[in-house]
Amino acid sequence: MSEIDKVLKNLNIGELRFWVSGVYCNNCVNKVKRALKSIGSVEDIEIKPDFKELKALVILKYRGNITRKEIEEVLSEASDETPYHEYRPIWES
Helix, strand or coil, X not given: CCHHHHHHHHHCEEEEEEEEECCCCHHHHHHHXXXXXXXXXXXXXXXXXXXXXXXXXXXXEEECCCCHHHHHHHHHHHHXXXXXXXXXXXXXX
16 A cells, blocks of 8 residues: 555544443443543544443544554453453354
């Protein structure tokens, strides 16, 4: 990929939607949001919790590239910091 192609690709903002399980309260929402913000290419995050189902819909906007593995890793780290919680992404097909 040429340098100009890389620059043009980075100008584009992508959007990724997925659910995160293990979201019980607003503290969980904040923890998930902080974890996802730690990924360098993330531009904006909207989280819509469904506390009855113990999950939240995440709408993540990013520049460049982001991988599922990056998301899984930061959520796993957030889970390790929060006793009795395990935040796991639920990927749609």
